[in-house]
Amino acid sequence: MKTRDVIASAVQNTFRSKLRTSLTVIAIFIGAFTLTMTSAIGAGVSSFIDSQVGAIGAPGVLAVTPAPADGPVADGPAVYDPERATGGASIDGPPGMAAGGMNEADLERIAEVEGITGVSPMVSMPVDYIAAAGSQQYELPIDLASGAFIPDLAAGAAVDDRAERQVQLPADYVEALGYTDAEAAIGQPVTLGVTDAVGEHHEVGAVIAGVTNPGLLSLGAEGNQALADAVQEAQQSGITGDVAPVYLATNATIDPASTPEQIAAIKVDLLEAGFQGQTTADQIGAFKTVIDVVTGILNAFAVIALLAAGFGIVNTLLMSVQERTREIGLMKAMGMRSGKVFGLFSMEAVFIGFLGSAIGAGVAILTGLIAAPLLAEGLFAELPGLEIVRFEPLSVAVIIAVVMAIAFLAGTLPARRAARQHPIEALRYE
Structure with missing residues (x-):
């Protein structure tokens, strides 16, 4: 039996028990639908955050502020230092730091840091x-x-x-x-x-x-x-x-082509001078972390649904193997090798996974295309530019491929059981 014949036969056999197959496909559909929607929502919100929060800093710019007296990462509020507050010598920082911000001397000190090409105070x-x-x-x-x-x-x-x-x-x-x-x-x-x-x-x-x-x-x-x-x-x-004049913060320009290592070195030099610098990526990192965590939690529930669907595939194919025992024996008696039998039942599992994931992804995309404009004009009307769902072809393709892989793994046990059938004993099965 050629490979294309194995595939065609697997597709036909899948629909022998339409009810059982449909219930398994529905279980896969739920997981694939959820994964596709959560992935699209995560991509849409992340894109919106990039475009909105990206306005706080152009490429090649560091937002520079005075470093806390206890260092860049202090537990709780900084301890009051009268010397620092009055602009005098500070134990924890360089002398001359302006109260509540930075003065002209601070700007000059920032400009002297290697890698910084300009300083523009925020006024x-x-x-x-x-x-x-x-x-x-x-x-x-x-x-x-x-x-x-x-x-x-x-x-x-x-x-x-x-x-x-x-x-x-x-x-x-x-x-x-x-x-x-x-x-x-x-x-x-x-x-x-x-x-x-x-x-x-x-x-x-x-x-x-x-x-x-x-x-x-x-x-x-x-x-x-x-x-x-x-x-x-x-x-x-x-x-x-x-x-x-006193400045609360300043923008320091650097080479937009600076590597992460070079930017890290500039930050270290700034810290030694009593300041801390942040890139746009640093400032939007917290927003993206929250979105990634929420998306990850939702994806976890979708994966649980897919695992449950995997057990459904195992059950469906085990029953199929049992019902078709004599048929398997006949195929092996006619010369069909165990590898082909294994491939036949594995292909049935993969096809069930493809059906559920493709339908789930398709319905998710259709739902998103219908719901997105309604949400944009209603619930999210005050956030123009927010594309609440953003379907990326590569992400959808990966989801379908992952579901098919899970289906293949789930079908391994029934397929091995079918491949190990002895032809004579299978033909005698009642």
Whole structure:
């Protein structure tokens, strides 16, 4: 019997007991459906996290902050150090560290670290509110724009340091400020309220340059250098003498082609200087870990269902072997070798696994294609860009292959039992 004849015969024999085969296929279907859906959900959520959280850092950028006094990984809050807090010499860190952040000397020290090509401090503007013509006043966190951030724009463009005072707003401020949509807000003037050190109120004008899409993380608004200078001038009105700026964090640029080993070396050098640096991958790692754990747990339940289906395959084929004992004896008496008999029953198990996994994966894909748009417009309407299920052909193919492999293993015992049948004894079986 040729291989193609073995396959054709296995397919025909599978449907001899339609009810028994159908029940086994249903059990496999449940496991394959669950695996396909959980894999697609994990891929979709991971892709969304990559696109959303990826905006917190461009390639080749390290977010640098002062290292905790007790080291980069301390148990509980850091112990208060009056020397460090007042900007004096610190026992655990380098001297001159600014209270609550970093000063110009700290930025210079970061820039001296080998591998760092530039330093861009994160500057927060002390703005009380934002308002447009005829609108109410709304609170607005606003920072100086940095090349380390990649805005996901709904309209307009990122702020330009070469232009006059510009601001980039989150999408949820568009309607509140009285604009019909993001496009209508571009180029429109807004007013920022600032209170100086002596309590006097000032207003600073700006133009909307861009509007960002809502996302997983709200980065607030961003302004260009001209706007930052105007806000700082208004905020320091009434202060005599120079005020040294304090930065909570800074972005350090490195070669985007740096290897993981080179980045690790830069982090070590930063730590020795009293700072800690994180790449975008470091910052999104926690999010991905949670998604991977949840997906893994769901996949575990699917695997349990597949194992249960494996026992169903064993039972189905054992009964088939028993029912076809005389047929097996006749085939062996006519010269069919034990290997071919083993292959025949193994192929039946593999075909049952293929049926269940293919149907399960197909129904999962169909369900996902129908449910995804409904969820995007309903439950996840506030998260535009979220593709809750993302079916990857390679993942689906791997799932089908794994289920078929499990089916083959499950069919090994019945197939061996059939292959070991003695032809004369099998023919005498009643």
